[in-house]
Amino acid sequence: MRNVTTIAIREFKATAMTKAFIFGALVLPALIWTVLVVAGAAGLFEEEPEPITGAIALIDATENDRFTTSFEQQFDPEYIREEKKRRMEAGRRELQSLVGSDSELLDMLPSVGDIDEAEDAEGDDAQTEGDDEAERLESRLRRIAASGFLNVPDPQVEFEQLDDETDVEAQQQRVRSGELLAVVVVNEDTLSATGEYLIYVGETLKAKFIDVIERATRNAIQDVRYITAGLDPGDVRRLTYRPIGEVKRTTEEGESQAHSEIMRIIPIFFAVILFMAVFTGAQYLMMSTVEEKGSRVMEVLLSAASPMQLMIGKIVGQGLVGLVIMVVYGGAGLLAAARFSQYVPQIPTWVIVLQIVYFLLAYFMFAAIFASVGAAVTEIREAQALQGPIIGAVILAFYLSIFTGMANLHGPINLVMSFIPPFSPVVMSMRISSIADPAPMWQIALSIVVGVVSVLVMCWAAAKIFRVGVLMYGKPPSLGGLIKWIRYS
Amino acid sequence: MTDAAITLAGVNKSFGEKRAVRDLDLEVPIGSVCGFLGPNGAGKTTTIRMVMSIIYPDSGEISVLGRKSAAESKDRIGYLPEERGVYRKMRVHEFLTFIGRLKGVSDAELKVRIDEWLEKVELAETRKKRCEELSKGMQQKIQFLAAIIHDPDLIILDEPFSGLDPVNARLLRSLIDELSAEGKTVIFSTHVLQSAEQICDRVFMINRGRKVLDGPIDAIRSKFDPKTILIEPAHDAPSFLPTLQNMSGVHSANFLGDDMRLIEAHVDGGVDADAIMRDAVQATSIRRMELRRATLEDIFVSLVDASDSEDSIRAAISAEASNMEVTSDA
Numbered sequence: 001m002r003n004v005t006t007i008a009i010r011e012f013k014a015t016a017m018t019k020a021f022i023f024g025a026l027v028l029p030a031l032i033w034t035v036l037v038v039a040g041a042a043g044l045f046e047e048e049p050e051p052i053t054g055a056i057a058l059i060d061a062t063e064n065d066r067f068t069t070s071f072e073q074q075f076d077p078e079y080i081r082e083e084k085k086r087r088m089e090a091g092r093r094e095l096q097s098l099v100g101s102d103s104e105l106l107d108m109l110p111s112v113g114d115i116d117e118a119e120d121a122e123g124d125d126a127q128t129e130g131d132d133e134a135e136r137l138e139s140r141l142r143r144i145a146a147s148g149f150l151n152v153p154d155p156q157v158e159f160e161q162l163d164d165e166t167d168v169e170a171q172q173q174r175v176r177s178g179e180l181l182a183v184v185v186v187n188e189d190t191l192s193a194t195g196e197y198l199i200y201v202g203e204t205l206k207a208k209f210i211d212v213i214e215r216a217t218r219n220a221i222q223d224v225r226y227i228t229a230g231l232d233p234g235d236v237r238r239l240t241y242r243p244i245g246e247v248k249r250t251t252e253e254g255e256s257q258a259h260s261e262i263m264r265i266i267p268i269f270f271a272v273i274l275f276m277a278v279f280t281g282a283q284y285l286m287m288s289t290v291e292e293k294g295s296r297v298m299e300v301l302l303s304a305a306s307p308m309q310l311m312i313g314k315i316v317g318q319g320l321v322g323l324v325i326m327v328v329y330g331g332a333g334l335l336a337a338a339r340f341s342q343y344v345p346q347i348p349t350w351v352i353v354l355q356i357v358y359f360l361l362a363y364f365m366f367a368a369i370f371a372s373v374g375a376a377v378t379e380i381r382e383a384q385a386l387q388g389p390i391i392g393a394v395i396l397a398f399y400l401s402i403f404t405g406m407a408n409l410h411g412p413i414n415l416v417m418s419f420i421p422p423f424s425p426v427v428m429s430m431r432i433s434s435i436a437d438p439a440p441m442w443q444i445a446l447s448i449v450v451g452v453v454s455v456l457v458m459c460w461a462a463a464k465i466f467r468v469g470v471l472m473y474g475k476p477p478s479l480g481g482l483i484k485w486i487r488y489s
Numbered sequence: 490m491t492d493a494a495i496t497l498a499g500v501n502k503s504f505g506e507k508r509a510v511r512d513l514d515l516e517v518p519i520g521s522v523c524g525f526l527g528p529n530g531a532g533k534t535t536t537i538r539m540v541m542s543i544i545y546p547d548s549g550e551i552s553v554l555g556r557k558s559a560a561e562s563k564d565r566i567g568y569l570p571e572e573r574g575v576y577r578k579m580r581v582h583e584f585l586t587f588i589g590r591l592k593g594v595s596d597a598e599l600k601v602r603i604d605e606w607l608e609k610v611e612l613a614e615t616r617k618k619r620c621e622e623l624s625k626g627m628q629q630k631i632q633f634l635a636a637i638i639h640d641p642d643l644i645i646l647d648e649p650f651s652g653l654d655p656v657n658a659r660l661l662r663s664l665i666d667e668l669s670a671e672g673k674t675v676i677f678s679t680h681v682l683q684s685a686e687q688i689c690d691r692v693f694m695i696n697r698g699r700k701v702l703d704g705p706i707d708a709i710r711s712k713f714d715p716k717t718i719l720i721e722p723a724h725d726a727p728s729f730l731p732t733l734q735n736m737s738g739v740h741s742a743n744f745l746g747d748d749m750r751l752i753e754a755h756v757d758g759g760v761d762a763d764a765i766m767r768d769a770v771q772a773t774s775i776r777r778m779e780l781r782r783a784t785l786e787d788i789f790v791s792l793v794d795a796s797d798s799e800d801s802i803r804a805a806i807s808a809e810a811s812n813m814e815v816t817s818d819a
Contacts, residue, residue, distance in 0.1 A: 002590075002591075006590045006591050010587050014578065014579070018578075292574075295574035295575065295576065296570075296572045296574030297574035297575055298572070298574075299570035300569075300570060300575075300588065300636075301591070302541075302543050303541055303543070303570065303636075304563060304588060304591035304592055305563075305591055471538075471543065471544070471572075
């Protein structure tokens with residue numbers, strides 16, 4: 001035991017206390033995390049809207065230049081303010097008709113007149129009781145009213161309405177010379193569902209301005225279509241605003257949120273973390289075994305510890321390395337979910353505990369395999385050649401499991417793989433993290449039994465191979481040779 | 490318990506077709522310094538590995554320090570393997586501490602001992618260096634320290650002198666003397682016979698897996714009687730040569746070297762060499778006369794006849810080349 005501990009500690013230190021490991025496993029994630037948080041806090045991810053300045057030429061062949069009117073409105077702050085007001089009023093009326101006259105809710109609704117101030121003074125504590133509800137309603141109404149408008153501060157755009165017959169080539173020349181921001185070409189056909197618009201911009205125009213002009217064009221075309229069809233654009237925008245709501249699972253114990261996107265990612269997240277941790281540890285194990293053989297320190301060690309002690313010590317030491325990876329990355333992932341997602345996944349403790357159980361099972365299986373490989377070969381290159389097929393097979397199984405799991409996590413392929421070592425722990429790790437719909441208890445129990453038995457068998461075989469292999473130099477043995485080693489006492 | 494540090498009785502070990510060790514009986518008395526000799530590929534390392542319980546014999550009994558196997562008394566044995574190495578990235582004191590801990594020495598004790606020993610082998614300044622920064626000779630001294638840092642009673646050194654320069658070889662010899670003076674049992678294998686001769690009080694030799702020689706070094710010397718007399722006549726050596734050749738008890742005599750000054754006389758078995766030397770002094774004036782003691786080298790060569798040795802060396806070389814091909818069939 002003393003030797004196992006001593007070897008495990010050395011193994012852990014030699015791997016984890018190196019600059020490369022600390023940087024890769026700890027500093028780098030911490031740095032990325034910090035950058036994300038700091039940049040997020042500094043608002044670097046939100047694009048600063050920039051005033052657009054310049055002239056846009058319109059070649060509008062629609063009847064009565066309906067497009068031009070609509071297009072110009074997209075850049076008219078006065079029009080937009082009025083229109084928003086009007087749309088909020090409509091929204092408010094609609095609400096009113098729904099809640100009836102007596103409701104207190106009505107009092108909480110924002111008065112339409114102060115829409116501008118409301119926009120500026122968000123978070124103002126002027127609200128009375130029922131803050132949250134009122135705030136939610138108000139912001140929603142405001143968002144609906146703003147839908148379909150460009151968010152361009154203080155646009156200084158001049159419009160040049162050109163004759164339908166204008167020579168487009170000449171106008172393009174003006175765009176190229178920088179005189180014009182863009183030339184927008186539309187005709188009656190553009191207004192139909194199959195029609196197309198055409199916008200010419202200069203070589204140096206910023207992408208975000210192109211985006212603004214294009215969105216204004218699209219909005220304008222849509223508005224004209226609505227009006228032509230006798231509809232109010234505000235009504236259409238309000239009515240087609242993406243409905244929101246909640247999906248809740250109802251169980252005997254009560255309701256639980258079933259936010260499917262996050263829920264679908266969690267199992268894959270856990271499996272990836274497990275996979276990473278297991279292979280980090282197992283690969284370091286293999287490399288350090290090869291190194292001990294290569295540097296001929298092996299026999300010195302064997303004079304002080306038995307091969308079994310050495311192997312177990314090394315497996316335990318690298319297992320700790322894997323655990324560090326799992327905790328660091330798994331923790332970072334959960335933290336990120338908590339920080340950046342509005343839905344914090346509630347992961348039950350038993351899932352976390354089982355994750356660690358499956359990590360240990362998977363790790364010991366792969367550690368046994370990788371320790372054998374490390375002991376059987378003499379050079380790192382041979383080890384890499386041998387580990388190639390192993391990792392390939394595992395990754396293949398892993399992808400198979402993920403892709404079939406997307407449709408049904410508990411489908412037939414995953415069901416079978418749940419009980420086949422060494423895939424079983426990885427697949428089960430995924431299946432138990434489907435929080436709302438985890439694998440049945442008997443399967444969890446069976447997979448753990450299968451796992452423990454395989455770990456014992458694989459470690460026993462690995463110990464045999466390790467024992468013979470560590471002092472064997474030269475050509476690595478064939479698979480048949482390895483089996484002979486196992487039988488060789 | 491017997492007063493033997495190591496006892497081997499009827500030990501056999503084969504690797505596939507090759508019988509590395511055959512019917513080996515051996516006894517190493519406590520407190521002795523034993524040289525373990527033999528040509529390359531004779532089975533020295535295999536024997537030592539069996540003593541260390543790193544590999545196990547096919548048949549036969551091994552007892553080490555009164556226990557059934559070295560596995561039970563590892564902490565009392567210091568072992569410097571032939572295949573030796575260090576953790577390249579570890580610092581010298583970390584490496585020695587690690588090995589010391591494995592051998593059950595307390596950290597406090599190790600702190601003192603490591604500094605002491607580093608001082609002793611003149612490597613105090615390397616304490617904080619990484620092992621890979623050391624020269625090969627320095628690394629070998631560190632490996633030696635790793636073998637003895639836990640103050641073992643039995644020290645087994647496999648080829649300790651290979652790769653050491655004369656100065657360091659001398660240092661190592663003096664350290665072995667010192668350990669022996671403390672009452673430790675030391676066994677070392679070598680094919681540098683000179684060093685064995687200087688520090689062993691006992692040797693055993695194996696060839697092709699069989700023991701061919703075993704005993705205290707003085708007894709072996711007397712067993713391999715001095716049979717050669719070197720004579721340098723003061724003048725006219727060529728005319729003295731026939732005189733010497735005709736003397737009774739002289740088997741043959743010949744010049745050593747082309748300058749015809751030094752004569753080598755071989756004495757018949759059972760004849761008193763002293764008498765011949767007296768006769769020679771009477772026959773002519775002698776500048777130098779020497780009864781040549783049997784060196785281990787003479788014994789080595791006489792035991793391992795030339796063809797035999799060449800064969801095994803050749804086998805050893807090819808085994809080295811295809812490295813353990815033989816054993817991987819096992």
